[in-house]
Amino acid sequence: MTTGPALRCLVYAAVALLVAIGVVAGIARTVYLDDLGRRAEPVRLRALETRGVVDPRAAQRALEVAVIDDRFASHRAATLLHVLAGTLFLGLAPLQFSSRIRGRYIALHRWSGRLLLVTGILTTIAGMYFGVLMPFAGVPEAIVIGLVGTFFLFAISTAFMAIRRRDVARHRAWMIRAFAVAMGISTVRLVSIPLDLAMTSRGFSTRTIFVLSLWLGWILTAAGAEVWLAYTRRTAKLAPAPVGVAEV
Numbered sequence: 001m002t003t004g005p006a007l008r009c010l011v012y013a014a015v016a017l018l019v020a021i022g023v024v025a026g027i028a029r030t031v032y033l034d035d036l037g038r039r040a041e042p043v044r045l046r047a048l049e050t051r052g053v054v055d056p057r058a059a060q061r062a063l064e065v066a067v068i069d070d071r072f073a074s075h076r077a078a079t080l081l082h083v084l085a086g087t088l089f090l091g092l093a094p095l096q097f098s099s100r101i102r103g104r105y106i107a108l109h110r111w112s113g114r115l116l117l118v119t120g121i122l123t124t125i126a127g128m129y130f131g132v133l134m135p136f137a138g139v140p141e142a143i144v145i146g147l148v149g150t151f152f153l154f155a156i157s158t159a160f161m162a163i164r165r166r167d168v169a170r171h172r173a174w175m176i177r178a179f180a181v182a183m184g185i186s187t188v189r190l191v192s193i194p195l196d197l198a199m200t201s202r203g204f205s206t207r208t209i210f211v212l213s214l215w216l217g218w219i220l221t222a223a224g225a226e227v228w229l230a231y232t233r234r235t236a237k238l239a240p241a242p243v244g245v246a247e248v
Contacts, residue, residue, distance in 0.1 A: 007231070011228060016094075017186075018183040018187060019091070019183065019186070021186040021190070022087070022090040022182070022183065022186040023090055023091055025186070026083045026084070026087030026090070029079070029083045030087075033072060033073060033076060033079060034072075034073040035073075037065040037066075037068050037069045038065055038066065038069055041061075041062070041065055044196070045058075047193075048197065051197055053197055053200055053201045054201060055201070056203055057203070057205065061206055064136070064207070067136065078129050078130065079126075081123070082126030082127050082130070083123075085119040085120075085122040085126070086123035086185075088119045089119045090182055090183070092112055092115065092116055093116055093175075094179075095112065096109065096113060096116065097175075097179075113163070117156060117160055120152065120156045120178065121156070124152050125149075128145060128146065130145075131144075131145030131146070131149070132145055132146050132149070136210065137207035137210050138207070140207075140211045141207075141214065144211065144214045144215055144218070148184070151181060152178055152181040155174045155175075155177040155178035155181065156174070156175070156178040158174045159172075159173075159174035159175040159178060173229055176225050177222070177229075180221045180222055181218065181221070181222070183221055184218040184221035184222065185217070187217035187218070187221045188214055188217030188218065190217070191213050191216045191217045192209065192210070192213035195213055195216070196209055
């Protein structure tokens with residue numbers, strides 16, 4: 001069983017991977033705002049072929065990818081707001097959990113926290129604009145995006161109010177939950193790969209695979225955050241840390 005420093009290294013590596021995926025995806029959508037999906041589709045088809053998987057709905061899939069790209073392209077301002085604010089949030093959030101930065105640059109920690117609050121709210125509202133008002137996969141997508149977006153807004157506002165009351169423990173817990181939701185979109189992208197490989201040949205639609213990826217990706221990331229919170233609380237009780245230097 002992985003414990004202590006090894007577990008922390010594993011968690012930090014997973015966080016770094018998810019942040020990197022989110023940042024790269026955000027940059028890619030910014031650069032290829034009109035046709036990122038269409039550019040990525042040949043890579044997906046090659047991956048399917050390598051596994052011996054034939055997509056029986058290939059023609060329909062091409063049309064669906066075009067619909068997604070065109071939706072982003074026709075709402076450029078909302079797309080850029082969602083992508084740029086989300087990329088900034090993912091890039092800055094890990095620094096907030098560094099005890100070294102908090103200890104040495106508390107003013108920077110506070111101001112970047114305020115920036116995270118603003119960017120988090122902006123990217124969530126823009127994301128819900130697409131996912132709730134014009135969902136690609138219909139009502140099932142609108143439900144999951146609505147629930148996740150609402151939870152994120154609740155988590156980040158709860159964290160903000162907690163730190164205003166100087167409740168550091170509650171602030172930390174809810175910021176970790178908010179950060180987990182933000183990283184969840186990267187987990188969604190990861191789990192969609194095996195789901196696509198497993199379900200495409202069986203005739204499942206792109207919409208079904210997409211919605212299942214949303215649920216599974218966010219549930220796994222949220223569960224991971226709760227396990228990490230429970231673990232760090234338990235280790236803190238066993239070896240109390242000095243005030244102000246508690247780790248993530």
